[in-house]
Amino acid sequence: MAENAPAILWFRRDLRLGDHAALLTAAKSASRVLALYVLDDALLKPSGAPRTAFLSGCLRALDEQLSGRLLVVHGDPVRAVPEVAEAIGAGSVHVHADTAPYGRRRDQEVAAELGRRGVDWVETGSSYAITPGRVTKPDGEPYRVFTPFFRAWLRHGWPSPADTSASTVDWIDPDGLSGVDIPDAPDLGSMTLPEPGERAALAAWDHFRDEALPDYDNRRDRPDLDASSRLSPYLRWGCVHPRTLLAELGDEDEAFRAELAWREFHADVLWHRPETARRNYNTKFDAMKLETGPAARSAFEAWCQGRTGYPVVDAGMRQLLAEGWMHNRVRMIVASFLVKDLHLPWWWGARHFMRHLVDGDLASNQLNWQWVAGSGTDAAPYFRIFNPTTQGEKFDPQGDYVRRYVPELAGLSGKTVHQPWKAGPPDGYPAPVVEHAHERRVALERYGELSP
DNA sequence: TGGATATTGGG
DNA sequence: CCAATATCC
Numbered sequence: 059m060a061e062n063a064p065a066i067l068w069f070r071r072d073l074r075l076g077d078h079a080a081l082l083t084a085a086k087s088a089s090r091v092l093a094l095y096v097l098d099d100a101l102l103k104p105s106g107a108p109r110t111a112f113l114s115g116c117l118r119a120l121d122e123q124l125s126g127r128l129l130v131v132h133g134d135p136v137r138a139v140p141e142v143a144e145a146i147g148a149g150s151v152h153v154h155a156d157t158a159p160y161g162r163r164r165d166q167e168v169a170a171e172l173g174r175r176g177v178d179w180v181e182t183g184s185s186y187a188i189t190p191g192r193v194t195k196p197d198g199e200p201y202r203v204f205t206p207f208f209r210a211w212l213r214h215g216w217p218s219p220a221d222t223s224a225s226t227v228d229w230i231d232p233d234g235l236s237g238v239d240i241p242d243a244p245d246l247g248s249m250t251l252p253e254p255g256e257r258a259a260l261a262a263w264d265h266f267r268d269e270a271l272p273d274y275d276n277r278r279d280r281p282d283l284d285a286s287s288r289l290s291p292y293l294r295w296g297c298v299h300p301r302t303l304l305a306e307l308g309d310e311d312e313a314f315r316a317e318l319a320w321r322e323f324h325a326d327v328l329w330h331r332p333e334t335a336r337r338n339y340n341t342k343f344d345a346m347k348l349e350t351g352p353a354a355r356s357a358f359e360a361w362c363q364g365r366t367g368y369p370v371v372d373a374g375m376r377q378l379l380a381e382g383w384m385h386n387r388v389r390m391i392v393a394s395f396l397v398k399d400l401h402l403p404w405w406w407g408a409r410h411f412m413r414h415l416v417d418g419d420l421a422s423n424q425l426n427w428q429w430v431a432g433s434g435t436d437a438a439p440y441f442r443i444f445n446p447t448t449q450g451e452k453f454d455p456q457g458d459y460v461r462r463y464v465p466e467l468a469g470l471s472g473k474t475v476h477q478p479w480k481a482g483p484p485d486g487y488p489a490p491v492v493e494h495a496h497e498r499r500v501a502l503e504r505y506g507e508l509s510p
Numbered sequence: 511t512g513g514a515t516a517t518t519g520g521g
Numbered sequence: 522c523c524a525a526t527a528t529c530c
Contacts, residue, residue: 439512442512445512
């Protein structure tokens with residue numbers, strides 16, 4: 059890009075507050091830098107949504123580090139970017155988009171609009187694109203199975219994280235621009251959210267790397283332990299770049315590297331098949347018989363509230379409401395329950411997750427739901443149906459996780475919490491809404507009706 | 511990144 | 522009887 063041109067650093071809905079590499083690269087060739095964060099309308103709609111609160115926290119944390127010079131613009135990027143370009147008095151500005159791969163199609167719309175207004179378009183990297191260039195099969199086709207993707211991704215390699223210690227960005231004060239502010243955090247009531255911002259992200263990383271990473275492969279499935287990284291909100295909001303983590307990981311950390319690779323894999327799948335955010339990746343599942351009537355709505359409500367009568371399912375759903383986060387193993391269990399025990403559309407569950415998760419990421423969330431439902435790429439085979447009781451006993455062997463989130467069951471000791479119906483009905487805790495053994499047979503029957 | 515059930519082989 | 526194994530969904 060030309061020297062001495064003002065630059066707008068444009069971050070779309072997926073903020074990458076910690077991706078200093080993109081900021082610095084752009085800043086070095088610009089005379090002035092204006093950090094512009096465009097928030098997609100979708101972020102602002104559910105006024106009580108915790109992900110909005112976490113985002114506000116991230117923005118405040120960054121604003122603090124930038125001495126109050128952060129400019130935030132809400133709204134449709136197609137309109138907002140040129141408006142700001144006009145407001146700062148530049149006939150031509152360079153726009154750097156740091157986008158997720160699945161945002162590219164929208165970016166092309168934005169680029170076309172900017173072109174019509176005489177604004178130059180420069181694209182920089184993305185914290186999804188860990189690798190320079192796309193990881194594809196030798197014939198150029200995208201991978202549809204994770205394991206070969208993972209191997210190719212490891213072989214492909216990635217650059218070191220940028221050195222951000224010598225920042226020379228000259229931040230301009232955005233005083234006088236209209237529509238500029240950091241959104242207020244909504245009232246969270248009794249919710250507890252993680253500390254936002256880059257510093258908190260790096261602290262979480264330090265803690266995880268030193269305490270849980272060495273035994274991650276063995277312990278990550280245990281929701282009762284502090285064994286997972288808890289980094290997902292920071293990765294989702296860009297408070298830390300995955301390359302920053304990868305730089306400190308080695309071959310012995312394969313299990314955790316695979317988790318980072320899953321993010322990229324799903325982002326890549328969604329980029330190639332954007333409609334799979336809402337529809338079955340495998341369209342053969344369009345013929346699946348689903349429950350959608352009043353009884354289904356009522357079962358869905360019980361699932362959302364954590365009142366299904368299956369302890370580990372209810373614990374997970376209540377953790378989601380209380381923290382905007384749920385342990386990964388439990389996400390699989392509650393998702394399997396919604397799809398295979400309640401026979402509800404996976405997108406009902408995915409939408410509830412996106413509304414409440416502080417780490418809710420469109421690609422990872424929707425495609426992991428499809429993985430559970432069996433309709434996704436490289437999906438779990440249809441016959442793999444979790445038994446919610448067995449899963450609870452296996453991964454929460456002492457019942458500590460259940461008791462932490464389901465107070466009605468706090469009086470039951472040890473693993474007996476996983477079968478409260480045996481000890482007589484505890485006060486206020488519901489009987490199972492469905493019988494698993496029966497619903498399992500129903501699910502298998504319905505899968506059997508699909509064309510091969 | 512299962513589970514249910516039948517079968518087998520050692521106690 | 523129970524644990525390990527095989528097989529099917």
